[in-house]
Amino acid sequence: MQKTLCPMGVLVALLAAGCSQSPEAAVHQLRRLGAEVVVDKTRSELPVIKVDFRNTKVQDDDLQYVSGMNNLQLLYLRHTDISDRGLTHIDGLPRLHTLNLAGTRVEGNGLSHVATLAELRLLNLTGTPLAPGALTHVKGLKKLKTLALAATEVSDEDLPHLAELTQLQVLSLGNTKVTDRGLAHLSHLRLQGLYLLGTEVSDAGLRHLEEMNSLSTLQLTNTKVTPEGAREFKRKLPSVNISL
Numbered sequence: 001m002q003k004t005l006c007p008m009g010v011l012v013a014l015l016a017a018g019c020s021q022s023p024e025a026a027v028h029q030l031r032r033l034g035a036e037v038v039v040d041k042t043r044s045e046l047p048v049i050k051v052d053f054r055n056t057k058v059q060d061d062d063l064q065y066v067s068g069m070n071n072l073q074l075l076y077l078r079h080t081d082i083s084d085r086g087l088t089h090i091d092g093l094p095r096l097h098t099l100n101l102a103g104t105r106v107e108g109n110g111l112s113h114v115a116t117l118a119e120l121r122l123l124n125l126t127g128t129p130l131a132p133g134a135l136t137h138v139k140g141l142k143k144l145k146t147l148a149l150a151a152t153e154v155s156d157e158d159l160p161h162l163a164e165l166t167q168l169q170v171l172s173l174g175n176t177k178v179t180d181r182g183l184a185h186l187s188h189l190r191l192q193g194l195y196l197l198g199t200e201v202s203d204a205g206l207r208h209l210e211e212m213n214s215l216s217t218l219q220l221t222n223t224k225v226t227p228e229g230a231r232e233f234k235r236k237l238p239s240v241n242i243s244l
């Protein structure tokens with residue numbers, strides 16, 4: 001039987017013919033699309049460990065070139081037109097620990113693919129058009145340490161999905177619809193940094209955080225928290241740095 005060889009020089013034909021592209025071909029395509037690509041030079045096979053598409057014109061289908069990059073650790077897609085559909089290509093990447101989706105068009109369904117990223121430590125969804133219930137997909141990310149949800153439509157009803165993120169250390173909820181009621185769902189977490197600027201949180205909401213002994217930074221700028229309420233909270237947790 002005659003074997004069909006994939007011509008290395010014709011990348012489009014490669015994909016159209018269904019031939020497996022080489023790692024070198026994928027890196028070439030990523031750079032052609034404007035990505036910064038970093039490889040691990042300590043290893044002979046030079047595996048890709050970082051892809052940065054920030055502020056480029058990358059499209060959903062272009063993420064096919066990161067699919068199967070099993071050594072990829074950091075993926076930056078901030079301020080691009082990537083949507084839920086594009087996230088199908090990052091499904092199951094075993095070493096990915098940092099994913100920045102801030103300012104993309106991700107609404108939530110694509111987060112089911114993010115849920116397969118067992119090593120994920122940082123997820124940035126700032127300024128995305130998240131739909132109600134979208135956060136149900138993140139509750140299984142047991143190693144997540146930093147979650148940024150600022151400037152989204154996240155509300156009190158979404159916060160129960162974060163209750164199982166027991167390793168979470170930093171949570172950004174600035175300029176969301178979160179109120180005092182929602183903070184009750186965070187009371188058992190061991191957060192170190194909590195960012196609530198521009199929310200409707202008031203003195204009453206701080207009572208839900210009084211047992212959070214791990215807390216070191218609490219941002220309350222442009223909230224309904226009063227100076228008196230902040231001082232009272234500081235008496236309960238004197239090590240907290242409060243921005244009011």
